[in-house]
Amino acid sequence: MNLNSNETAFEINLKPAVAKRTARIPVKCKQKNRFIPVFLGTVAVLTILSLWYLEIDWGKMASRIPDVGEVFWDLAHLDFANMDLVFSSLVETISIAVLSLLYSLILGIIFGMLAAKNVFRIPVLSVVTQSFFTFLRAVPTPVWVLLMLVCLGMGPEAGVAGLCVHTTAFFTKSFAQSFENIPDETIEALEATGANRLSIFTNAILPAALPQIVAWAGMRLETNFSECAILGMVGAGGIGYVISNSLQGYDYGTAGVAILLVFLVAYCIERIFVRIKKKFS
Amino acid sequence: MEPILKFDRVSKHYPNGVHALKEVSLEVTEGEFISVIGPSGSGKSTLLRAINRLIPISGGTVWLDGQTVSNQHGKGLREQRRKVGMIFQNYNLVYSLSVLQNVLHGRLGYMNGFQGVFGLYREKDKREALDLLKELGLEQFSYNRASDLSGGQKQRVGIARAIMQNPKLLLCDEPIASLDPSSAKTIMELLRDMTQKRNIACIVNLHQLDVALKYSTRIIGLSKGEIVFDGTPAQLNDEMIEKIYGTSRENLMIGGNDDDKADTADCA
Numbered sequence: 001m002n003l004n005s006n007e008t009a010f011e012i013n014l015k016p017a018v019a020k021r022t023a024r025i026p027v028k029c030k031q032k033n034r035f036i037p038v039f040l041g042t043v044a045v046l047t048i049l050s051l052w053y054l055e056i057d058w059g060k061m062a063s064r065i066p067d068v069g070e071v072f073w074d075l076a077h078l079d080f081a082n083m084d085l086v087f088s089s090l091v092e093t094i095s096i097a098v099l100s101l102l103y104s105l106i107l108g109i110i111f112g113m114l115a116a117k118n119v120f121r122i123p124v125l126s127v128v129t130q131s132f133f134t135f136l137r138a139v140p141t142p143v144w145v146l147l148m149l150v151c152l153g154m155g156p157e158a159g160v161a162g163l164c165v166h167t168t169a170f171f172t173k174s175f176a177q178s179f180e181n182i183p184d185e186t187i188e189a190l191e192a193t194g195a196n197r198l199s200i201f202t203n204a205i206l207p208a209a210l211p212q213i214v215a216w217a218g219m220r221l222e223t224n225f226s227e228c229a230i231l232g233m234v235g236a237g238g239i240g241y242v243i244s245n246s247l248q249g250y251d252y253g254t255a256g257v258a259i260l261l262v263f264l265v266a267y268c269i270e271r272i273f274v275r276i277k278k279k280f281s
Numbered sequence: 282m283e284p285i286l287k288f289d290r291v292s293k294h295y296p297n298g299v300h301a302l303k304e305v306s307l308e309v310t311e312g313e314f315i316s317v318i319g320p321s322g323s324g325k326s327t328l329l330r331a332i333n334r335l336i337p338i339s340g341g342t343v344w345l346d347g348q349t350v351s352n353q354h355g356k357g358l359r360e361q362r363r364k365v366g367m368i369f370q371n372y373n374l375v376y377s378l379s380v381l382q383n384v385l386h387g388r389l390g391y392m393n394g395f396q397g398v399f400g401l402y403r404e405k406d407k408r409e410a411l412d413l414l415k416e417l418g419l420e421q422f423s424y425n426r427a428s429d430l431s432g433g434q435k436q437r438v439g440i441a442r443a444i445m446q447n448p449k450l451l452l453c454d455e456p457i458a459s460l461d462p463s464s465a466k467t468i469m470e471l472l473r474d475m476t477q478k479r480n481i482a483c484i485v486n487l488h489q490l491d492v493a494l495k496y497s498t499r500i501i502g503l504s505k506g507e508i509v510f511d512g513t514p515a516q517l518n519d520e521m522i523e524k525i526y527g528t529s530r531e532n533l534m535i536g537g538n539d540d541d542k543a544d545t546a547d548c549a
Contacts, residue, residue: 183373185369185371185373186373186374186375188335188369188373189367189369189373189374189386189439189442190386190389191335191362192333192335192362192365192366192367192452193362193363193366193367193386193387193388193389193390193442193446194359194360194361194362194363194364194389194390194391194446195359195386195389195390195397196359196389196394196397198394198397198398199389199392199394199397199398200389202398202399202400203375203378203382203386203389203397203400204375204386207375207377207378208375208376208377210377211377
């Protein structure tokens, strides 16, 4: 009886497979995530609305494509005549990036210490610090630089100050996270010696988090350098100013040299920090 | 003799409703080597951490060296804490720092704000730390990173850090639970010898009954937050063991004693 029913079941299973050769075995989860179609639908609607709102002229854009090649061809004709200007502004950009990184590192460690929940164990302090820097982080760097330009006037000072705001906010959050990742037991061991909270921070938490701090700093130097190049265009000095100026004056050769140098420096920074990170871990 | 440590009806209940300690009273005098035994969750860890207020208690009073600990805060608490050295199962060193720096952490409780924050240790302390490392046979590792050491060596650094505090009392939370049998023996012998030499009272949380019997001058048995046994190793009979662990001796892995050998012989 049992055997029979098994056989019939087998036949039933087999029949449609033979009849419909296209029937495929399903592989996805039975429970479907209903959010995905909603998400995709929303994206599609938003895309159509944006295209309609911006009235993008696709025909005109397509007709200008050959120009792109032409501009890049012009950029490739490197012109080293203004090398001294390009070089000095590149050095200026690097200095702005390094200075803003250095100041932010110090500020980030201090504020990260206040923001980490396990350093002083005062929940209000960390919540207030975290939310203040979340607000600072929400405003993008170019906006901060423009604000600083208004306050401090044109020049590299505004660049350093503007970059510092955002970088400090970024470091505060990432360092606080690194500090919070230090095992509670290590902190407990130092507490048991009768050390005060600040000593525990400097003697245990900070040294243990140092490799992570170096990694964050390397990543951020790279970002700061490329952001710094953009910031020159809004008037904060440096290589960005040279690039935007020469592009506007159709001096593509100089712009090409400047862009190439920006690329080279960014690449070098990355390679150097990869090496340092390896040594630290 | 005035007791170093006194628990007066100490209770602890956690917010999740667990009663870790129920009106525990005990006294510890100088030179005692006490093992605290009991099943997991019996309150051993809580008992130890109640002494230096790493865990604040809910009721009763803890007296340390003639002063209360249970109501202390800030500077007063830190001054009490530095009288109590502590050793952990997982050593809890700062592994990116040198062995010597880890040992010197034991002095942080004695240093003023500025010196402590910047780790400006006195030459006298450094010499003492180096001597201590020599005594523990770790002299050649003084300037190595603590992460380079083996488990037993890390625990020896932990002991050195605790001894650097110049403590009146040493607390050891399962000091040999992560160690191989040979390192475990070294650590237990070091603990006994060093505390004896310096006249430091020592309280050790243990899971190994044979170790407790061998090294302690007194054994405290905890079960469900209550002291069910408090006496010398000789007084700890099978009935008492059953009371502590809630199961008879045959169901326990006691470790390397003669009974086991006899059992194996019987089976054969």
